[in-house]
Amino acid sequence: MKSTLASMTGFARADGAHDRWRWNWEVRTVNARGLEWRCRVPSGYEGLDPSLRKALKNKITRGSFNASLTISSSTDAPQYRINEAMLANVLGMIEKLRSDGAYAQPQPEGVLAIRGVVEPMDEALEEKERNDLFADILASFEKAVDDLVNVRRKEGEALAGVLASQLDQIEDFTGKAAALAASTPDAIKSRIEAQLTELLSEGKIPEDRLAQEAALLAVKADIREELDRLASHVEMARSLLQKNAPVGRELDFLTQEFNREANTLCSKAQDMELKRIGLDLKRVIDQLREQVQNVE
Template sequence: MTAPLSGMTGFARAEGALGAWHWVWEGRSVNGRGLEARFRLPPGHEALEPALRDAAKSVFSRGNIQFSLTLKRDENAQSVQIDTDKLAAIVEAGRPLVEAGTVAPPTLDGLLAIKGVLKSDDDDLREDERTALHTAMGTSFSTAADTLVAARREEGAALAAILADILAEIETLTAKAASSAATRPEAIRDRLKARLDELLGGEFPEERLAQEIAMLASKADVREEIDRLKAHIASARDLLAAGSPVGRKLDFLSQEFNREANTLCSKSGDSELTTIGLALKAAVEQFREQVQNVE
């Protein structure tokens, strides 16, 4: 069975609840050269991040990934208190500045906006309650991560079909180049001899002429490039069948495809082969662009 190919673009959402708590995980993924996982967590729950980062590394190998957690508690079950000691300390610390006219007198809404002045039930969670909440949220995160994996594999299935079509086109163009009369050594020699005869009017020692034709024919021979193109096509198909993560290898292979196509064009002294080479370069560029989306 062919392993799945994964893309790097997707979206996922997972909801969860525990007692009076309700939360939503949202995950987004876009292309990236490596793996970069970022997390947006509510204040007080930063301790979740190390485990989440390890979990992300276990299922993703490439892409810029961001997960955000929205956490709410039922209003009827939530209470908020003012930390009067902290509030008094802040007011007292700022009193000299106010009396000196350096700053304006503090307002209630400004004081309450200071971190730690307002305390909610979330701040007073017992250790066992916080552990249970984090465990439940971690389970929901796994669901969101699995959903994101599925979305990326859906993109990968579409990419696999596109890449297979492009490889078929590259294979067809390679076969055309191989069957072109311009690639046969005898045709190359005949073409070069005709040009030399035209330029020199036949006044050239036959032995020296044979040497020059042999040297130029060797430089214009593209059979090695065609053989390497065929090998690259086979390698690319093997990688697609292997499934992700193969994006980096396919990217390297696309560079090798491009190298051979460029060499074929530079060696070509025949309009037919040049046309084939240019079409080949265009197909290789399409392949390279699509490979950038593969995990």
């Protein structure tokens, strides 16, 4: 089955036109814990925001999303007007500040530079024409997001291959650890028997106490549970890679469980070869976790 994994990184753009207007959307995403929204539109187009957010949430669930709208008119000399209501509001706030303290009279260019005081004449569009324009801008935004989703899926296909390879390595190291673990009880038994022979010859420690300590040591050195859990985690991760839904958070949690078992294996290792395998496991798991951070 083909993986449906999606990356959280991507870029796309889309152009649009309506009567005398031309515009361009640029959209991009990078890694994030959830869905973060940043959208920059020209003054007067803020009303698009709710529809844009809704369109995005229907397509993408994770990533830091940035969008930018650039719009222009085919009119040779764009016309602007002063938003009288906004200007009156700003001047009222300035007058209140001046009455409360010693503030200098603001310069006209400073007042006109306040966002919303000066706006394009296009703001005076009839309602139907404005709605039609906004609908076309929204449609091109949705196209840009669709293209972005396709880019993220293509990157996700490559990412799925990397993750599958790392899971294969984890499985291979787990198998090697299991082969060594099979001989561990005999090795522990031989070592304890040698120690018992030496200690009992001096009559220092009761035999039953030594038997208890030997049993405890054997239990502490048993890594079969860790190996079983590692194998189970590999199986679960492979299943997630085939899931037709965002699985980044689940994979991130699973890598923490991988790391926990590898740490325990290293702490229980009774010989250098098993410890080396444990360290190799931790290295691959760290690489796996780093890649998982890119998954939606």
